[in-house]
Amino acid sequence: MHRFDLPDNLPVPVDDGQCAHLKVGMKFPIDILTSLPVTNKHSVDITSCPRTVIYFYPRTSKPDQKLPDGWNEIPGARGCTPESCGFRDHFQELQSLGASVYGCSTQTTDYQQEVVERLHLPFDILSDSDLKLVNHLHLPYFTLPELENIPLIKRLTIIIKNDTIEHVFYPIFPTDKHAQEVIDWLKQNPIK
Numbered sequence: 001m002h003r004f005d006l007p008d009n010l011p012v013p014v015d016d017g018q019c020a021h022l023k024v025g026m027k028f029p030i031d032i033l034t035s036l037p038v039t040n041k042h043s044v045d046i047t048s049c050p051r052t053v054i055y056f057y058p059r060t061s062k063p064d065q066k067l068p069d070g071w072n073e074i075p076g077a078r079g080c081t082p083e084s085c086g087f088r089d090h091f092q093e094l095q096s097l098g099a100s101v102y103g104c105s106t107q108t109t110d111y112q113q114e115v116v117e118r119l120h121l122p123f124d125i126l127s128d129s130d131l132k133l134v135n136h137l138h139l140p141y142f143t144l145p146e147l148e149n150i151p152l153i154k155r156l157t158i159i160i161k162n163d164t165i166e167h168v169f170y171p172i173f174p175t176d177k178h179a180q181e182v183i184d185w186l187k188q189n190p191i192k
Contacts, residue, residue, distance in 0.1 A: 006079055006174060013076035013171035018140035019156055026165045028158070029136050037109040037127040038102075039116045044126065049100040050191045052160040053182055054126070056104045056139065057083060058152035060115045068146045076155045077142075079175030080105075083155070084119055086179035091122045094179070097186040099159070102126050106134065106141075106151055128153070140170075157182060161191075 033054075034044045046052040057080040061067065072078050087094070087101050094101055104126040105112065112125040128134055134141060134151060141151040156170040157178065167185060172178050 006082060006176060007072060010072060010078055011075040012173050015171055019168055019170040021138060022158065022165060022168045024165055024167065028160045028163055028165050030163045032132045032136055036132065038124045039109055039113050040124045044102065046100065046160065050098040050161065053094065053099045053157060054102045054104055055083065055087060055157040056153045057155050059105055059107055062114060068144050074142065076171055076173060082176035083178055084121060086176055088119060088121050090179040090183055093183055097183065098191050099186060104128055106131065106153060
């Protein structure tokens with residue numbers, strides 16, 4: 001099995017209600033978003049497109065790193081690289097639908113830069129290593145002792161129009177099909 005392939009027996013995440021408070025029409029904290037470190041070293045500009053898609057994910061690991069113990073048993077944990085590759089592969093279509101794309105995790109920008117380069121991502125990854133968005137939006141997360149109990153964001157995607165939440169995807173499964181799920185939603189909900 002290639003490292004990017006998803007095992008057939010992954011547990012399917014269920015909606016545990018931890019994103020129920022993220023309501024359509026809720027103001028998104030753009031000031032916090034634009035203060036986050038970005039892999040291109042510039043700030044986030046959500047005015048360049050009518051919509052912004054931010055997919056939150058737990059973490060990526062470098063090819064030579066072993067997965068944390070029990071990673072495959074945590075519902076929704078496995079699949080960060082296939083998800084990022086899906087957004088990469090569908091990037092032009094997402095842009096044609098009026099959406100800019102960002103990934104976001106609690107890893108540092110230096111760490112995230114490796115995945116942007118290795119996977120040739122045409123979009124930036126945001127670092128919430130200081131947990132500004134996690135705390136402000138009360139995003140769901142989990143921790144693992146093996147990873148020093150650093151909060152790892154549970155996989156979710158938020159679509160923002162202007163400064164308002166327009167849609168929330170949670171939970172997300174399978175990860176390698178999620179970019180297409182976002183595209184389908186954008187097509188069903190054209191910008192007016």
